Every structure is written in C-alpha cells, then in structure tokens.
Amino acid sequence: MAFPTLLRELTYGASHLLFPRLCEGCREPLLRQEEVLCLSCLAALPRTRFHHRADNEAALRLAGRVAYEQATAFCYFSNGGLLQHLLHRLKYAGRKNIGTYLGTQAALDLLETTWMGDINVIVPVPLHPKKERLRGYNQSVWIAKGMARLLQVPLAEKALRRTRHTESQTQKNREERIHNVRGAFEANGAVLPPEAHVLLVDDVLTTGATLEAASAALCSISHLRVSVCTIGLAGF
C-alpha cells in the first residue's frame, strides 16, 4: 500500500473508532461505503416503484388538479416508519445529508424511466422565507440537490417563491389545505430554461394541496411542463 493511501486508511480508521457513523435505521455502525442507512435498512425502505406505472397512486391523487406529465413518489410514508424518522431528522435535526441521500436514492429510480431524459430543470417547493429562516434551510432543496447531482440536471432554487405565510397543514382536512395554500406561490420564469420541463420536488405528498398551488404558479409560464416527484406518499 502506498504511503498516502496507508495514511488515509489509518486516519479513517482512527476517526471511525472515535466517532463511529451510525445507521439512522438500526443504529449499527455504518461500513465505510455506506451513508445514512446500512444496506439492510436501505433495502427495507418501503419503495413504491411508482415510476414504472403512469397511473400510480401519487399520480391519481394529483389527477385533475396538477397538469403533470408524470407524477411519482419514492416511498410509502407511514407514522412511526423509517421514512418518517429520516424526514424528521432532516427537518428538525439539521441533517441535510439525509435530504441529499434520499434525493439520490429517488433519482436512481427515476434513471430507470424514459421520461426522465426530457426533464431539463429541477425545482424544489419553497418554504415561506420566515419559516426557512427559523429552520435555517429548506429540506426540499436538499432533496432536490441530491437528485440534481445524480441526474446531472440543473437546479432552479429560485423558480418558485412562497409569497404568503400559510398555517401548518398538519391539522387540516383536504378542503382546508387547498384553501390554505391557494395562491401562496409565485413563479419566476427568468431562471428557467425556455420550454422547461420541470421536475417539481417536495418531501411528502399528502393531499397534494401544496403541489397543486406550486404547479399552478409554474404553469402560468408559457410552454412549461411539469412532472412531480416526492420522497414520501402519506395516507390521509
């Protein structure tokens, strides 16, 4: 082994002993090539495989409300499940790398589709600036970063702006959620490519009210098409 390689191995070994990186699922130490989840927890993620079916549950939930080309969700989201834990750590524990990790995993699925090749820009659903200041970042941006890097598609973080601070959606029913976010977004076409086919990215699809309002703002731009990918699909 060459000396620099040996030194790198020793340094890695020492830091791993002092600060072992643990799997977010089972809390066992991660192997060097593993990130966030060990291989068995990664395999246990409840993947939907929706990207293989145009008439999937995520697409049907948005049908008639979002003028999408394709819509998909990476995993099923359930209360107390592994995905809820990961998204909670991403949103409230500052673990941005969980966002890029989930974005990368979802993007690996998207690579298997034919329609992904037509996407020319990725747009994350924004938080209201006040909320983003409080949290320090927007979790959907970190998911979108992971996707953009793997798919080699540019990210347009400023394409959507949340103009109205909306109340939390968690305690609201479907009608209340739609009313709550209607008109809450504004699109900026200047940062998008001409004839954009946007991949609109969010963390969880529940009623679809947020995605409906965000895509309505995007679709005010002429010749723009939208596809949607979220990390989780929640029941409601």
Ligand SMILES: [Zn+2]
């Ligand atoms: Zn694990």
